[in-house]
Amino acid sequence: MAFIEKAVVFLMMTAFQVSNSAVHKVGDSAGWTIIGNIDYKKWAATKNFQVGDTIIFEYNAKFHNVMRVTHGMYKSCNASSPLTRMSTGNDTIKITNYGHHLFLCGVPGHCQAGQKVDINVVKKVSAEAPTPSPISAMASPVPPAPSPNNGAPFIVVKGALIMPLLALALSSYASLGISLLVN
Numbered sequence: 001m002a003f004i005e006k007a008v009v010f011l012m013m014t015a016f017q018v019s020n021s022a023v024h025k026v027g028d029s030a031g032w033t034i035i036g037n038i039d040y041k042k043w044a045a046t047k048n049f050q051v052g053d054t055i056i057f058e059y060n061a062k063f064h065n066v067m068r069v070t071h072g073m074y075k076s077c078n079a080s081s082p083l084t085r086m087s088t089g090n091d092t093i094k095i096t097n098y099g100h101h102l103f104l105c106g107v108p109g110h111c112q113a114g115q116k117v118d119i120n121v122v123k124k125v126s127a128e129a130p131t132p133s134p135i136s137a138m139a140s141p142v143p144p145a146p147s148p149n150n151g152a153p154f155i156v157v158k159g160a161l162i163m164p165l166l167a168l169a170l171s172s173y174a175s176l177g178i179s180l181l182v183n
C-alpha cells in the first residue's frame with residue numbers, strides 16, 4: 001500500500017516536472033569553447049527550447065565571451081555591435097519569447113571557428129489544456145468524481161492532494177462572494 005502511494009506521488013511529481021521550465025547548458029559538459037570542435041548546431045537540434053527555460057553559457061572568461069546578435073551579424077560572424085554582451089564566464093539567460101536567439105563569441109576568430117549558437121524557441125504544439133480563468137475556476141470548485149475502477153490507494157492520494165486545493169478554491173469563492181456583496 002505505502003509503496004503504491006509513494007509511486008503514485010512520484011509519478012505525479014514527475015508529471016509536474018515535465019511542464020516546468022528546463023535549464024540548458026550550452027555545449028553540455030564541454031561548455032562554451034572552441035576546443036574539441038563542438039557542433040553547437042547539433043547541440044541545439046537535440047533540445048526542445050521553451051519560453052521560461054534558462055540557457056547557461058559556462059566558459060573561461062579570459063578566453064571567451066557571449067554576444068547576442070542579429071541574424072545578419074550571426075551569419076557573417078560580425079561582433080562589432082552586439083545587442084548584448086556578457087562576460088562573467090557563467091552567463092544565464094532566461095528565455096522570454098519565441099523565435100531565434102542568436103549568440104556568438106566575440107573574440108576574433110572564435111565565431112568563425114564555430115563558437116556560435118542559434119537557440120530557436122518554437123511554440124509548444126502539445127494539446128495541454130489552457131489555464132482556466134480565475135472566475136471559472138472559482139465558480140466550479142467541484143473535484144472530478146473518481147472512476148469506479150480506481151484502486152483505493154489512488155483515491156487516498158488524490159484526496160490528499162485535492163483537499164487543500166478544494167479548500168483554497170472554496171475560500172477564494174467565499175471571498176469572491178463577500179466582494180460581490182460589498183459591491
Ligand SMILES: *[C@@H]1O[C@H](CO)[C@@H](O)[C@H](O)[C@H]1NC(C)=O
Nearest residue numbers: 072073076077078079080081
Ligand atoms: C559589422 O556590422 C557593423 C554594424 O552593423 C557594420 O557597420 C560593419 O560594416 C560590419 N562589418 C562587416 C565586416 O561586415
Ligand SMILES: *[C@@H]1O[C@H](CO)[C@@H](O)[C@H](O)[C@H]1NC(C)=O
Nearest residue numbers: 056057058059089090091092
Ligand atoms: C553557474 O551558475 C549557476 C547558477 O546560475 C550555478 O548553479 C553553477 O554552479 C555556476 N557554475 C559555475 C562554474 O560557477
Ligand SMILES: [Cu+2]
Nearest residue numbers: 064105107110
Ligand atoms: Cu570564444
